[in-house]
Amino acid sequence: MNEKILEIVKELREKSKKRKFSQTFDLVVNLKEFDVKKPENKFVEDVILPNGRGELATVIVFSDSVKGVDCEILGSTDIERLAKNKREAKNLAKRADFLLAEPKLMPSVGKVLGQFIGPKGKLPKVITSDIKPQIENYKKSVRVRVKDAPVIQCSVGKEDMKDEKIVENIEAVLSALGAKMPKGKNNFKDVFVKLTMSKPIKVEM
Numbered sequence: 001m002n003e004k005i006l007e008i009v010k011e012l013r014e015k016s017k018k019r020k021f022s023q024t025f026d027l028v029v030n031l032k033e034f035d036v037k038k039p040e041n042k043f044v045e046d047v048i049l050p051n052g053r054g055e056l057a058t059v060i061v062f063s064d065s066v067k068g069v070d071c072e073i074l075g076s077t078d079i080e081r082l083a084k085n086k087r088e089a090k091n092l093a094k095r096a097d098f099l100l101a102e103p104k105l106m107p108s109v110g111k112v113l114g115q116f117i118g119p120k121g122k123l124p125k126v127i128t129s130d131i132k133p134q135i136e137n138y139k140k141s142v143r144v145r146v147k148d149a150p151v152i153q154c155s156v157g158k159e160d161m162k163d164e165k166i167v168e169n170i171e172a173v174l175s176a177l178g179a180k181m182p183k184g185k186n187n188f189k190d191v192f193v194k195l196t197m198s199k200p201i202k203v204e205m
Contacts, residue, residue, distance in 0.1 A: 001164065001167055002167060002171060005171070006164070006167050008201045008203060009025070009166050009167060009193065012025070012193065012195050013159075017197070022054070022159045022160050023195040023198075024054070024155045024157070024158055025156050025157045025161075025193065025194075026155055026156065026194050026195070027153070027173055028151065028153045028191070028193075028194065028200055029151065029153075029177060029188055029191050029192075030188075030189040030190040031146070031151065031152070032188070032189035033183065033186075034182070034187050036150050042147055043180060044121040045144045046138070047141060047144055047172060047176045048140060048141045048172070049140050049142060049169040051157065051169050052157075053156075054157045054159075054160065054161050055158060056140070057138060057139050057142075058072075058098070059071045059096070059097065059139055060072045060092065060098075060100070061073045061074070061100045061131070062074050062075070062078075062079065062100070062101035062102065062105045062109050062124065063075065063105065064102070066102070066127065069131060069135055070135070076108070079105065079109060079112055083111075089112060089113055089116055093113060093116035093117045093120060094120075097122075097143070098143075099122055099123070099125070100124055100131070100138070101126065101127060102126075102127045106124065106126065109124055110123070121147070154173060156169040156173060156193075185205070190202060
């Protein structure tokens, strides 16, 4: 376990004012020698946090056949309804963290929701044959995204989680991100950890 990151997590707790809500621990990574204008450098990566997010991600499944899973399921008739109600479609794109869809519904989901979910990097993933573990994994995942700026920020847990659990989550994200970089972790310029309402503290790599 990275002791430097553990010290930062403890320091953030000690210095943070008590809030009326459970703050989120965020990881911020500034990149270097990484041209975001190159199409191949724009990516969206879903990272499973080993200890979860502190709260379950919202997963919505588009399917006419899936049943008995612990998440919201929308079928063909629901998609038709969304096509006639832009406000509801926009709200769905906002509240859903991850979208899954069976292959035959992918085109209609894209047609109806594409303008809302595309800019947010929330295009649906195809349902696998064993959907229950897939859903459970997404519930404890975060989305790591590089779009227009060489910086990445994502949540890595909640204030009520143990320090060691937060550190393990941070290490998982840094490892996944390093694997996506052309030069691995050498593309990391600065790494910071912060709470929702706190100033960031730099991690000396």
